[in-house]
Amino acid sequence: MHALLDEAAAEVPDASAIRDANGAWSYRRLAAFSHAFADWLRAHGVGRGDRVLVQLPSSRELVAMFYGTSRSGAVFVSLNPVMKPFHLRSVAENAEPALIIGDARTAGPLRELGAAPVHELADVLADVTRRCADLERTEGQEPAATPRPAAAPAHPDDVAALIYTSGSTAAPKAVVSPHRQVVFATRALTRALGYRRDDVVFCRFPLSWDYGLYKVLMTCVARCEVVLADGESDFVLLKRMRETGATVVPIVPSLATIITQLARRDREEPPPVRMFTNTGAALPQSTIDALRKHFPGARVVRQYGQTEAKRITVMPPEQDTERPTAVGLPLPGTRVLILDPEGAAVPTGQTGEIVAEGPHVMSGYWRNPEVSERTFRTDPATGAPRLHTGDYGSLDEDGYLYFEGRRDDMFKRKGLRMSTLEIESAAMDIPGVRAAAALAPTDRHDLALFVEADLDVPTITDELIARLEPAKIPAVVRVLSEFPFTLHGKNARQELAALLDGENQ
Structure with a gap:
């Protein structure tokens, strides 16, 4: 997965890769910091397959930690900074991390878990910044002078991240996300949405959620910039979107409502948004209309997906006003099936369970074989991996998906x-x-x-x-x-x- 960053750093080293409230980093700087963090992990005994658990606000440094964890062969486990000890305890027991990183607010509760050594962010950054400076000073020297520690061997089927899905029960459920599936989904989704090199993706979602995490990866593939804004106040959203020149804004319905309410009262030129991408739940038509009204020319792209396959369908951006109740076409290289309770395909236009098949289907739930067996299955004829979503929908004659409700809806x-x-x-x-x-x-x-x-x-x-x-x-x-x-x-x-x-x- 870190190869995505290395490719971008080699091609556009001085282009802006990432921005937060404290500044911006180029791809060169992000790559260097990720190497230094990988070195720090190895110095603290973290190796291939070990889980690195972090509970931190989104920042440039956290993204570098994400890529650095990948370089070390370890598994990235990012938790929302506002997750409470009640859930933290069960997550830590499930993940069994080798090392934990928290900031001044989260480190104390994390230590109380007694799950693994806890390091405070300020101390980590001081050490990693020093290592980064050392690595940058030795760039271009003969390898024998100051050899960079060799990266742990990684295989495409190694686990890159555990993504804990949201919920209000104590029982944790982490989607196992291997490098192979993550990279495929990233490239396919970037292509389907048409990210461009001049885009600025304004991301309000934490890296603990796949919606936020993949924006970091997708902008890397597109060689464009991601703005981490989940710590920003709602009241300054439009101001920050203008300041950063946001062109792509991922949304969920609640965020879309906030944006439209702010836009109604706003008297300045709207930010240069060309595309909103929605997931989480369907956007009401009234909200879609309001977004189009206040952001002239912007497309509002409907999507359907689950963390278990990242994304399943995307409405082609150029068709955003067509088939208003459809949620798109399958990602390139994947397919969607609509099956009856016996596993047989239903006729076109009829409702059944939405089943995704392809190389974006993740490999199960971490240490949860019973639920994994029910959800992640194989095609009995071809052996291809399948995700049984438990959601209901239908396909039209052109292959567009229509989402009708979730399992409990x-x-x-x-x-x-x-x-x-x-x-x-x-x-x-x-x-x-x-x-x-x-x-x-x-x-x-x-x-x-x-x-x-x-x-x-x-x-x-x-x-x-x-x-x-x-x-x-x-x-x-x-x-x-x-x-x-x-x-x-x-x-x-x-x-x-x-x-x-x-x-x-």
């Missing part, structure tokens, strides 16, 4: 099959609604809807009646002044369900 109510996705989409279409989450009926409650808005319940209900069939009108509607989200900006459904259960007790 589909349900029957009053004899009618429906999904929480369409309830949420109708709610988000109501002017004044900023966020929405529907909860399917259970034995404890009927169909429920939570929204963040300045509207009252009767108004929201009337608006829903104008948009949905009678059977799809929620029995319970709650208006919140502030909506709960997961660490990755998705709806925190477990928190909402707990709130509803508390009302029913």
Whole structure:
């Protein structure tokens, strides 16, 4: 995986590779710092296959650590800085790291875990910066003078990273991401989205989430710049996008809502964004329209994917206004199948389980063979790896995918099959609604809807009646002044369900 950086550093050494709130680094500087960090890891006994766990804010140094871990043959495990000890404990037990790095805020709780030696970021950076200076001073000298330590041998099937998927349960689930699959997915996605050398990718997501991590890799392949902005205040987003000249902005629905709200009040020239790329959940049409209105000429690209295969489909950017309910075509070199419960392909246009097949399918969940066996399977005829997503959708005659709902989104109510996705989409279409989450009926409650808005319940209900069939009108509607989200900006459904259960007790 670090070869992606080496190729960029050789071709455009002085081009800006990465920017954060404290400055920018060229590809040459990023590569040098990653070599120095690999040296630091080896000096601390970290070798091939060892897990290096970090809980740090996104920064240029963290990206260098990511590439340096790859150089050392070790496995990068990045955790969100706001992850609490309750989850940290189970993750550390699962990952069994050889070494942990935290900053002034996170190092203390990490030490309390007792899982591995914990190093404070300031001390690490002081040592790595010195090593980097030594390496840069000796560049060009005869190899015998100051030999650079040999990198640990790495194989394409070695694990590059463990990516812990978001959730609110204590049981950790880490997607095993080998170099081979990561590199393939990176190149295929960069090509599908058409990243350009003059792009500036404005990334609001942490490296603990694959959506953020792959932006670092994709910009490397495209030889362009990534801006790490997940630590920035929401209120300065447009200002920072202007200052950095952002041309590509990855979003999720909650971030898109923030951007459109800021843009409505903004009186300056919009940032030069040419493309928004969405994942996590479907964008309401009203949000898409608002993005196009406030960022003239920008394309809003729909995607579908899971960390278990990185990305599965991408709507070609030049077709962003076509087939408005489709989520795109399979990545180059991959394919999508729609299967029935027995594993047989369903006819075109019919709904079934979305199954991804190809070299982007990861190799399972770390130390979780039971769940891995159910989710990651092989084609019985060809032996090709397959990801059974548990999501439902259909393909049209041209191979475009239509996403209809996740495993837990589909349900029957009053004899009618429906999904929480369409309830949420109708709610988000109501002017004044900023966020929405529907909860399917259970034995404890009927169909429920939570929204963040300045509207009252009767108004929201009337608006829903104008948009949905009678059977799809929620029995319970709650208006919140502030909506709960997961660490990755998705709806925190477990928190909402707990709130509803508390009302029913």
